[in-house]
Amino acid sequence: SQQGEEDPQALSIQEGENATMNCSYKTSINNLQWYRQNSGRGLVHLILIRSNEREKHSGRLRVTLDTSKKSSSLLITASRAADTASYFCATLQGAQKLVFGQGTRLTINP
Amino acid sequence: NAGVTQTPKFRVLKTGQSMTLLCAQDMNHEYMYWYRQDPGMGLRLIHYSVGEGTTAKGEVPDGYNVSRLKKQNFLLGLESAAPSQTSVYFCASSFLGPNEQYFGPGTRLTVT
Numbered sequence: 001s002q003q004g005e006e007d008p009q010a011l012s013i014q015e016g017e018n019a020t021m022n023c024s025y026k027t028s029i030n031n032l033q034w035y036r037q038n039s040g041r042g043l044v045h046l047i048l049i050r051s052n053e054r055e056k057h058s059g060r061l062r063v064t065l066d067t068s069k070k071s072s073s074l075l076i077t078a079s080r081a082a083d084t085a086s087y088f089c090a091t092l093q094g095a096q097k098l099v100f101g102q103g104t105r106l107t108i109n110p
Numbered sequence: 111n112a113g114v115t116q117t118p119k120f121r122v123l124k125t126g127q128s129m130t131l132l133c134a135q136d137m138n139h140e141y142m143y144w145y146r147q148d149p150g151m152g153l154r155l156i157h158y159s160v161g162e163g164t165t166a167k168g169e170v171p172d173g174y175n176v177s178r179l180k181k182q183n184f185l186l187g188l189e190s191a192a193p194s195q196t197s198v199y200f201c202a203s204s205f206l207g208p209n210e211q212y213f214g215p216g217t218r219l220t221v222t
Contacts, residue, residue: 045212097208100152102151
C-alpha cells in the first residue's frame with residue numbers, strides 16, 4: 001500500500017536554482033523522513049521531521065510538514081550537480097514498517 | 111567502518127533455483143530490514159528483525175525466508191526463485207527502530 005506519494009515524478013532544473021519536491025500521505029503520522037538515492041546506490045537518510053514540527057533545516061535542505069493537509073515538502077537550495085538523484089519520503093505504518101513513496105527524480109543541469 | 115554491505119552485488123538465477131543474500135553491518139545496530147525495489151513501486155519491506163534471533167514479516171514476505179543468527183548479519187533466502195522475484199534487494203539497519211535507516215548498496219537479482 002502506498003502511504004507517501006511524491007510530486008512531481010520528475011524535475012529538471014539548472015544548477016544553482018532551488019528544487020522543491022512534495023509528498024502527500026494518507027494516515028496520521030509520528031514523523032516523516034526524506035531519503036536520497038543516487039543512481040545504482042542505496043538510499044541515504046536526509047532528514048526526519050516529527051509531527052509536532054512545522055519546519056526543519058539541514059544545510060541546504062529545508063523540510064516543511066503540514067499535518068492538516070497531510071503533506072510535506074523538501075526544498076534544496078542552490079542546487080548542485082551532485083544533487084542529481086531520486087528523493088523519497090517515508091512514513092511509518094505500524095511499529096516497524098516504513099512505507100516509501102515512488103520518489104521524485106531530480107536532474108540538475110550544468 | 112564499512113557500514114552496511116551486501117553480497118553478492120549481482121546474480122542471475124533460473125526459475126526454481128535457491129540462493130541466499132547476505133547483509134552485514136558493523137554499526138552494532140539492533141534493527142535490520144530487507145526491502146525490494148521495483149520500477150514505479152518504491153521500496154517494499156520483505157522481512158525485518160528487531161534483534162539477534164528475531165525475525166518478522168513485512169509487507170511482501172511470500173517466497174522469502176530470513177535468519178538473524180548473529181547481530182551483525184541478516185540473511186535473505188529464496189528457496190525456489192520465480193521471475194516475479196526479479197528485483198533490486200536492499201538491506202538496511204538502524205540503531206533504534208525504523209527511523210534513520212542505513213542502507214546497503216543493493217543486490218540486483220534476475221530470475222529467468
